[in-house]
Amino acid sequence: MKRLLASTAVMLALALPALAQDYTPDPAAKPGGSITVTYKDDVATLDPAIGYDWQNWSMIKSLFDGLMDYVPGTTTLRPGLAESYEISEDGLTYTFKLRAGVKFHNGREMTAEDVKYSLDRVTNPETQSPGAGFFSAIAGFENAGPGGLSGVEVVDPLTVKITLSRPDATFLHVMALNFASVVPKEAVDEAGADFGKKPVGTGAFKLAEWTLGQRLVFEKNADYWRPGVPFLDSVVFEVGQEPVVALLRLQNGEVDVPGDGIPPAKFTEVMGDPAQAARVVVGGQLHTGYITLNVTIPPFDKLEVRKAVNMAINKDRIVQIINGRAVPATQPLPPSMPGYTEGYAGYPYDPEGAKALLAEAGLADGFETELYVMNTDPNPRIAQAIQQDLAAIGIKANIQNLAQANVIEAGGAGTAPMIWSGGMAWIADFPDPSNFYGPILGCAGAVDGGWNWSKFCDPVLDAKAAEADSMADPAKAEERLKLWSDVYMGVMEQAPWVPVFNEERYTMKSERMGGEDALYVDPVSIPVNYDYVWVKE
């Protein structure tokens, strides 16, 4: 028997702990104007199946839409291109009813065929999408290829039925990922491999100009299906800008949002100047910085040793190194993530206790090991602080200061005893606790080349995680979060990580920028939700 819900709002209220009222844009907002955003790195691609960068994530969000979306400035799901949806009793069938009259930037109306094409495309190995794995719950994923996904069916031009091979409680989040964006087949066919440079979507903005290595201009999509937005006529992205220079240009009124944030060297100066500090917006971020302890490399195979390292690290001091732009972490999940265990204090900072634990493990005289770290500031400085903390309990950690790709390689190969995750730390793809487990703490990631650098694999916890993710019934949402909380507490008992801090986001904006602060620290559209901000002029 199927449970049919006429109203999306009712469905969402069931699906999520937070009530998903749809969002009312700022009534004071004025349409018009243009803003300038800068980035240091070039934009690699705007193909939603490929793009997975700091720069292009929010750009793609503004050019494309998926079936699901988030209420601006929050982690609350709301329908996107889908007008409503229903989930079968067993949690295996999702039927999405599409909005009528939604147009692609090329003028053609979007239909269910496009949704199927887009999902087929992202999971087709030939597309080489880094996000293909997110769709593994869809039936037929194993055989995905040019023939498409057997689990995605077009019922009629405005209805898509997606069948899963196993219940997936995160599936609606997956459908809100950039990778699930709906693209028109004819535009992809025409551009071929260059679709990433000639994107066509249904989003609030369309690409008007792209001068390679210099700038991109997004222009308002006048036919956007959400009424009233976007407010801005255009957004200009200038790439190849040093963050320090971007800040100078912001002070000079030439830049509205420095996309890379406030450079560490300028942080104290900015926050010390009331005029500048007033233009800073602070928000949480679904981020955890951690030290991995490789459980396959002695002596980290001993639980006492891992616990001792957890107790040896002075997290408050490390937070000071980054100018207090973070809060000390107690567990893998960041505090703003559902499933976070409130009241859990984590391992205390206790060098004496740590020494005692080492002695218990038969290592009273300490040992020598290696700490891998990415070579960009502030990571080497943080590694030095970790090194000193470890020295205090008799562990001599030699720092391996390497380029990001080399650290990732050593982590994947399992040759690094300890890694400080800075610069490569986990930032959630979507706001669900499961996103912090599989690839980085589960058995699936503990393979050669995987991102589980501790090579920690506990089949009991894995089974619990799988159970939690199969609880697709919205009525069991609370129970599911409890189960996830248990999983992470189980991880902490075995201490394969030292969770160090959760970074906060500091975004700066020019004086003329309007819109509530939450839009500037949007947990999903990072750094800024371009669709809803506006300029005062």
Added chain:
Amino acid sequence: MAAYLIRRLIQSALILLGVSFITFFLLFVLPADPVRQIAGRSATAETVENIRQQLGLDKPFIVQYGRYLGALLQGDMGRSYLQKTEVADLILSRLPATLLLMLGAIACELVLGLTMGIIAALWRGRALDQTLMVTSFVTVSAPQFVVSLLLLYVFAVKLGWFPIGGYGTFAHLVLPAVTLGILGSGWYSRMMRSSMIDVLRADYIRTARAKGLTRARIVLRHALPNAILPVIAMIGIDIGIFMGGIVVVESVFGWPGIGQLAWQAIQRVDIPIIMGVTLVSAFAIVLGNLLADLIAPLIDPRIRLR
């Protein structure tokens, strides 16, 4: 002359082949996997293997290199692993900016370096000479980032004479070119000084002086053309350095040159771009040296190309 040119061209081709082989080999043995950069952190093992196969990165080194070279000889530099764009397009789009900055920078280097070098040579051993030589030491060892930012801050932010970074007009070019000119002028001034001192000792200079020529005429007409040869050879090398990219100055001034492209590609192990930029810059070095050697006999008839 023709035989010389043919020999030099063959040599140049062999050098480029060698550079391509060594670079490709180094990228092959580098302990960083390009596939993992493409696949990202959420990819499954199957996705990673699938991408590896599609890009042919599962093949032995010699097969991969052979394929790359084969495509290259047909004018195909391949597509970027991460951007999926043609490498040739990416490099071409940045070439005008790189060439413009190179010209501007070399012009500044020459004006500053030659003037300082000549003055130092003429006043050899005096306080002025010593001051200039210390200055040249300071400029060649000054950190690019600090000098760039300092000039940007003073002349663009505070005085507002120039735009704060960017590309497009002559005003945009001045600060980055002057920065590079100041930083590189030390090499030229030292080279010019020592070369000039040698020439000023030569017999024909003494003869010229004995004839009663003015000092200015001796220096400019007789000494300079003879002393400038090593400087021209140095320009050839400089061209290669600039073509390889000037990462720091480019990023401070937001200059869309090849350096930033190369730097980002290196960080993310985007092999086709790294190969492309390396080969273009090696080609420029080879070409620059060849041109410098071809120009030499025009300036100094004593030189014969054999």
